[in-house]
Amino acid sequence: MRNKDQAVVVFSGGQDSTTCLLWAKKNYKKVYAVSFDYGQRHAAELECAAAIAKKLEVEHTVMDTKLLGQLAPNSLTRSDIAVDTDAPEEGPPNSVVDGRNMIFLTFAAVFAKQRGVTDIITGVSQTDFSGYPDCRDVFIKSLNVTLNLAMEYDFNLITPLMWIDKEATWEMADELGGFDLVRNETLTCYNGVKGDGCGNCPSCKLRRRGLEDYLKRRN
Ligand code: ZN
Numbered sequence: 001m002r003n004k005d006q007a008v009v010v011f012s013g014g015q016d017s018t019t020c021l022l023w024a025k026k027n028y029k030k031v032y033a034v035s036f037d038y039g040q041r042h043a044a045e046l047e048c049a050a051a052i053a054k055k056l057e058v059e060h061t062v063m064d065t066k067l068l069g070q071l072a073p074n075s076l077t078r079s080d081i082a083v084d085t086d087a088p089e090e091g092p093p094n095s096v097v098d099g100r101n102m103i104f105l106t107f108a109a110v111f112a113k114q115r116g117v118t119d120i121i122t123g124v125s126q127t128d129f130s131g132y133p134d135c136r137d138v139f140i141k142s143l144n145v146t147l148n149l150a151m152e153y154d155f156n157l158i159t160p161l162m163w164i165d166k167e168a169t170w171e172m173a174d175e176l177g178g179f180d181l182v183r184n185e186t187l188t189c190y191n192g193v194k195g196d197g198c199g200n201c202p203s204c205k206l207r208r209r210g211l212e213d214y215l216k217r218r219n
Pocket of ligand 1: 188189190191192193197198199200201202203204
């Protein structure tokens with residue numbers, strides 16, 4: 001039995017995945033949100049995710065993937081590694097967790113198949129990929145094929161934000177009636193500050209630039 005009216009959303013409680021959760025709520029009858037505990041420095045991230053899922057009345061599951069943080073220590077999991085203030089000139093930022101999206105999507109796929117669900121939604125974006133190789137479209141398409149072969153199943157990895165920037169992501173949240181929710185309740189900041197964030201980390205800068213651009217043309 002395939003439940004085409006159901007979807008699983010990979011959900012961190014940040015701007016992008018919350019926008020995807022709103023999008024999924026509009027397009028599916030039942031939505032499951034799955035979050036991952038990979039030893040992130042800020043437990044606040046998982047708390048935000050739980051609070052938003054509750055508010056949106058979405059079933060929420062947190063999966064333990066702490067091993068990932070131990071295998072690939074980085075500035076999001078280790079308090080002794082400072083988060084880069086700006087993107088490095090070469091190479092990925094030190095907030096990259098190697099393999100993260102592959103592992104998250106693989107666990108989400110196992111979870112989905114158990115429930116007869118094929119559609120899995122993730123908020124990755126190639127437009128704002130900031131040096132994260134596993135946010136690129138080619139990776140998602142490749143993983144989709146691999147997951148289908150691995151489990152002999154027709155998964156459908158869906159990426160509503162793949163080709164849009166942060167400004168358009170704000171617009172999408174607004175159109176879905178979630179502008180205030182995304183602005184005030186999500187946590188995107190690498191330093192663990194909810195809403196508008198610390199203002200200094202690369203993630204806050206990217207988010208704020210998009211917000212300011214969107215507000216200029218918002219009625
Ligand atoms: Zn920040």
